[in-house]
Amino acid sequence: MTVLIKNGHVLDPSTGIDGIREIYIKDGIIITVGSELNVTADKVIDASGLYVMPGFIDLHVHLREPGFEYKETIKSGCAAAARGGFTTICPMPNTKPAIDSKEMIEWLKKKEREEALVNILPIGAVTKGQMGEELSEIAEMAMAGAAAISEDGKSVMSTSLYREGMIKAKEAGIPVFAHCEDKNLVGNGVINESSKARELNLPGISNAVEDIIAIRDILLAKETGVRLHLCHCSTKDSVAFLKWAKEEGLPVTGEVCPHHFTLTDEDIPCDDSNYKMNPPLRSKADVEALKEGLKNGILDVIATDHAPHSKEEKDKSFLQAPFGIVGLETAFALSYTELVETGVLSFSELVGKLSTNPADVLGLNRGSLKEGWTADIVIADTSEWYRIDKEKFVSFGKNTPFHDRRVKGRIMYTLVDGQIVYKAEEQQ
Numbered sequence: 001m002t003v004l005i006k007n008g009h010v011l012d013p014s015t016g017i018d019g020i021r022e023i024y025i026k027d028g029i030i031i032t033v034g035s036e037l038n039v040t041a042d043k044v045i046d047a048s049g050l051y052v053m054p055g056f057i058d059l060h061v062h063l064r065e066p067g068f069e070y071k072e073t074i075k076s077g078c079a080a081a082a083r084g085g086f087t088t089i090c091p092m093p094n095t096k097p098a099i100d101s102k103e104m105i106e107w108l109k110k111k112e113r114e115e116a117l118v119n120i121l122p123i124g125a126v127t128k129g130q131m132g133e134e135l136s137e138i139a140e141m142a143m144a145g146a147a148a149i150s151e152d153g154k155s156v157m158s159t160s161l162y163r164e165g166m167i168k169a170k171e172a173g174i175p176v177f178a179h180c181e182d183k184n185l186v187g188n189g190v191i192n193e194s195s196k197a198r199e200l201n202l203p204g205i206s207n208a209v210e211d212i213i214a215i216r217d218i219l220l221a222k223e224t225g226v227r228l229h230l231c232h233c234s235t236k237d238s239v240a241f242l243k244w245a246k247e248e249g250l251p252v253t254g255e256v257c258p259h260h261f262t263l264t265d266e267d268i269p270c271d272d273s274n275y276k277m278n279p280p281l282r283s284k285a286d287v288e289a290l291k292e293g294l295k296n297g298i299l300d301v302i303a304t305d306h307a308p309h310s311k312e313e314k315d316k317s318f319l320q321a322p323f324g325i326v327g328l329e330t331a332f333a334l335s336y337t338e339l340v341e342t343g344v345l346s347f348s349e350l351v352g353k354l355s356t357n358p359a360d361v362l363g364l365n366r367g368s369l370k371e372g373w374t375a376d377i378v379i380a381d382t383s384e385w386y387r388i389d390k391e392k393f394v395s396f397g398k399n400t401p402f403h404d405r406r407v408k409g410r411i412m413y414t415l416v417d418g419q420i421v422y423k424a425e426e427q428q
């Protein structure tokens with residue numbers, strides 16, 4: 001099976017290519033990237049006027065299976081990923097049961113082979129059942145294919161247990177992905193602690209809830225030498241701590257979600273739980289610091305924290321609805337519009353944050369259009385403004401604050417292993 005992608009503007013920070021090229025693919029492998037290749041192929045994709053990039057890699061998604069299939073399944077989550085241009089996704093372990101054993105990782109890998117449209121790299125829980133009491137089988141999970149460990153959804157509050165887990169992760173050669181939230185400090189907070197919280201009469205979540213754990217985890221990484229990745233950074237001090245960690249030469253990276261650099265707490269119009277997520281939408285000063293962090297390379301990765309919930313759950317009030325919003329099908333457009341159109345990042349830098357850098361966090365041979373590498377490729381149109389329509393989402397979750405938002409950046413094709421797994425309606 002051969003594929004030729006013609007006339008597209010290839011944008012690949014890993015090779016520095018930024019211009020019109022042809023890509024020739026055979027049996028799922030990129031054979032040649034060049035000009036006037038003079039080859040015939042079983043399938044030709046005309047990418048005139050479009051950008052051709054390495055497939056995006058999302059280090060932070062929630063697929064909800066097993067246990068919460070009414071929110072999302074592996075199949076529907078993968079379809080949403082493909083529609084969003086993501087060719088590899090890392091599901092977090094906060095399912096029921098939690099992904100906390102070799103058997104559960106093997107189960108997920110089997111599901112990937114049987115029904116996943118995109119690559120799945122599972123993340124194992126730090127503690128058994130995410131109960132924070134006993135470490136899970138970290139070495140065994142790594143052997144079975146866990147790409148990292150994380151307690152996402154919460155922090156491991158026992159510092160000594162977490163330190164032990166980090167040592168195990170280092171021995172197993174996998175990173176730790178940290179959700180930074182001090183459980184004792186957060187109380188019943190549901191929204192950023194600010195005038196908005198007072199206006200809506202809702203209990204607040206202060207920046208310190210995140211910052212205290214962020215610096216603790218960085219210090220633990222310094223002591224143990226484990227590779228640490230801070231999930232969904234939302235505060236200016238998280239960025240400052242990451243900067244310090246990098247200056248110290250620690251193997252620490254940071255991720256930010258599109259909603260955290262696109263919206264502030266001031267944008268919350270009323271008691272609408274589509275604006276409720278963890279960490280919460282923060283202040284203007286925090287958003288500015290996140291953008292600055294993206295620009296100067298302190299924040300390496302853009303991840304979605306795709307957190308689907310049912311309509312019934314999200315129809316509840318801010319106080320009662322669960323935390324989380326969907327992100328796979330809006331991430332590229334929001335990032336392109338908010339960062340590239342405004343000049344915060346070059347387009348190539350954005351592609352780095354969505355593909356090359358997340359690949360580097362996990363040490364993957366992906367996130368590049370190098371010859372000889374797997375043909376995981378995304379093709380996008382950035383020429384036209386359009387409005388996000390949640391009714392078009394293929395994710396079961398429609399819980400987004402971005403319905404009807406004007407954006408640029410539409411995914412036209414997604415290829416995994418050289419196979420088209422998504423094609424925009426307009427191209428069908």
Ligand SMILES: NC(=O)N[C@@H](CC(=O)O)C(=O)O
Binds near residue numbers: 152154307308
């Ligand atoms: N981010 C969220 O608000 N929710 C996530 C958990 C998480 O990523 O912390 C979820 O699983 O729903």
Ligand SMILES: [Zn+2]
Binds near residue numbers: 153154179231278
């Ligand atoms: Zn989290």
